[in-house]
Amino acid sequence: MGNNLLQGKKGIIFGALDDKSIATKVAERCVEEGATIILTNAPVAFRFGEIQKLAEKLNCEAIPADATSMEDLEDLFSKSMEILGGKVDFVLHSIGMSINVRKKKAYTDLKHDWMSKTFDVSAISFHKVMQTAYKMDAVNDWGSILALTYIAAQRTFPDYSEMAESKALLESFARSFGYHYGSRNNVRVNTISQSPTMTTAGSGIKGFSEFFGYADKMSPLGNAPAEACADYCIYMFSDLSRYITMQNLYHDGGFSNMGMNPSILGMDG
Amino acid sequence: MGNNLLQGKKGIIFGALDDKSIATKVAERCVEEGATIILTNAPVAFRFGEIQKLAEKLNCEAIPADATSMEDLEDLFSKSMEILGGKVDFVLHSIGMSINVRKKKAYTDLKHDWMSKTFDVSAISFHKVMQTAYKMDAVNDWGSILALTYIAAQRTFPDYSEMAESKALLESFARSFGYHYGSRNNVRVNTISQSPTMTTAGSGIKGFSEFFGYADKMSPLGNAPAEACADYCIYMFSDLSRYITMQNLYHDGGFSNMGMNPSILGMDG
């Protein structure tokens, strides 16, 4: 029982993998708020069967697409517009992957062809999605495009490795494309910089649970949960956020603006 | 016809002066979304009669209070809790005034006792409001406190004069108090950095209309209107923004992240 914030709106959600994915929570909330959506993910992600289950549950289509392939993206937008009966109103990009991180390569010993793959999947895909949509004129005027990011784009969290650079790249694409899409169609482009979240992807990072606890302690409100992130996305897709664009929005319980929390030093009484 | 985003919530709105005030638009939208509110402004502002008219229209109480006086603020919170039947859920601070600007004193020739007055009215009042609420435990857990600010806090707009410093101060109070109020009550404190807006206060600034046009041209979506700002405030008061705190949120059609817009140079075709 939502607030009808997305009544009549249509959107595409990239990156729902399983129950814990933020993209999954966003998809569920979109439907709850009255939107019709298309789910998409890499063909390989479809093997696990979870996406199809989610699609069934949400009574929507799931279309495999490699977000690094312009052909796949064109196909995705074509089919989506056909299924949805017109242009889309919103897009969520929630994609990230690093082989160097997976293989536990030190930041001072990265394999650069893996790095290129990381950037292509995690960041350049965002430009590709927007360029495809822009060329096909696939987003309604005053539509909303959103990507999920992390504060490692601004400050160093050593274990996050080259994903820091991926996110810096991603946020820069949001600003740059935000100008172009805003000027032509009043489409806004933003990124939400989310607290560390216990997703399947997140937990794969070295030292993640220690770090999760640290961020939780540092943030006056604690880490922002995935469900709250989904609420933020709903707002950003709704008509109540029409003039917010080219922004990186921290959703982190206050983490980003804390210099030091006495509770970290055990000094809070 | 809103979305019931503030159903059952109670709040206090500082700074509604007349039809053009952003605070007025926020008050109207709050009521539309199901909230019960109290309007307040300086006693002198009540002389014009506009606030009382607005209160009547919105079927709410209007209480005069000098936001620089701890006594007035205590009285305001006491009465508000009595009238509303309990603690409040949200507070809007939309207050600003500079005698140096009014008297057109150059920034290099300011009167420092007027400057102190400016800071007291425009920024320290925000600390006073929060300190009063905090001491009286007048805000419900997970409540939301918001102030309106301007990007002059980060970058120089010469005609904005000492109001730049006022806004820098205001935003710092938001961060600092956000930690304390968040740690004790999960109350969030944020500022919205709004486009130049054609309010009675705004238009008083030297060269305002030229500047308004410049900002409008620089922003891919144009200047954000007061109505859209009110929508942002509604979201920030709702339960959908619970983990956003200590942030300064740009609501400006993209202005803050534009380096240069070709349309400024007449180079856009």
Added chain:
Amino acid sequence: MGNNLLQGKKGIIFGALDDKSIATKVAERCVEEGATIILTNAPVAFRFGEIQKLAEKLNCEAIPADATSMEDLEDLFSKSMEILGGKVDFVLHSIGMSINVRKKKAYTDLKHDWMSKTFDVSAISFHKVMQTAYKMDAVNDWGSILALTYIAAQRTFPDYSEMAESKALLESFARSFGYHYGSRNNVRVNTISQSPTMTTAGSGIKGFSEFFGYADKMSPLGNAPAEACADYCIYMFSDLSRYITMQNLYHDGGFSNMGMNPSILGMDG
């Protein structure tokens, strides 16, 4: 044995109190680099006799002046220009004081008249210094004005209390006046945001030594020492930094751009 970076230059140093003051180290390095300087501090600070000793050692004059008094400041600039035989090339503002901090008032229970005093002494004094110099045309073209600040202006360090707001104010004055002084005389105005430093003032803050250790551990190079800060000031006063203006410059061993240092969690091996 310096590098003659300030050969022939003249300057005024506010805030040298004793051996541990950053301003003292700056004064010493200025002389070493060939500058002629005037020391100044509040009349009350002269009671301890340390300033006079430093003046003797550096073979320069020390002039008492209350930096919150326009009369004292005019007198200071007059005398300085007389003694130095002309306009000055650089000014250092290293002044800060908070009664609320001294009296250990909680941030949620501040006395607002003390707060006003804090802002006047720690921040508005900077505007007063610049306004005085500007009106008296007391700084040579391409001169350099500098103030010392702290990252609490951007992020919350709860024990730093209202000094956070003082520093936010100070940095805003630097930007605003930087525009005016730059436009008229190519004079640059900047702030250096220094690591926590074991000065007499610094050590007065509650929990300072724990915090000092935390910042040291968080910073890849450790906390920047006062001597290194003096080197930075020398550079900023020299002709090698002519086009840097309106900036807040972090001098902190990397602290400001660290999100999390594994050594804080004891995870660095």
Added chain:
Amino acid sequence: MGNNLLQGKKGIIFGALDDKSIATKVAERCVEEGATIILTNAPVAFRFGEIQKLAEKLNCEAIPADATSMEDLEDLFSKSMEILGGKVDFVLHSIGMSINVRKKKAYTDLKHDWMSKTFDVSAISFHKVMQTAYKMDAVNDWGSILALTYIAAQRTFPDYSEMAESKALLESFARSFGYHYGSRNNVRVNTISQSPTMTTAGSGIKGFSEFFGYADKMSPLGNAPAEACADYCIYMFSDLSRYITMQNLYHDGGFSNMGMNPSILGMDG
């Protein structure tokens, strides 16, 4: 006749192409300040003969190296240490190139394989240089690594196109590697964000001269010239900047912190 700021220091300068290159001015100033340097650039850049002439003039070696090739970089550092008789103290990265910009592709119609090439040459090369130096332990303790960047990494300048993303990437590498190199060897890594500069590379960008004029007008001190940028680099390589790390340093006459300059509107009298 310098100030002996780099007496006895050794360094490698990437990117000197011709007389107008910032890297050329830095190289000249390094020698003037007492350093011994190695010049390097892509093999193709050596065809014009300008680098060899500069090397002759500065009495130093010039070694061709493709900064995207790990083999070339290893070879470069090996030879440099041999020629210089030990590890280096500083490195300048001044490299940037975009085929999409050269071919005037619209930002909404970029070729993504060209984009990958742009990132590899303009940004990933910086990681490769540091990784090579780090593995070979080729930089002395307290050494200094520097790259040149542009404010398009933070704000949108549409004609700068994908170079915005390159610079965002470059600055992120500086922060990330700054942590690792700082922790192991106290080596600092920073970027200088320079005003638009009339170099051979700069002038190739569409609408550059209009933009140059705009930035010049917006900046209270005007655009920072290449010579002043070289002075900044000298400081950053000297022992007077030892605790500055992981920073992006604006060298822009005040541009970055101007919101609006009345002279842009023709309103300054």
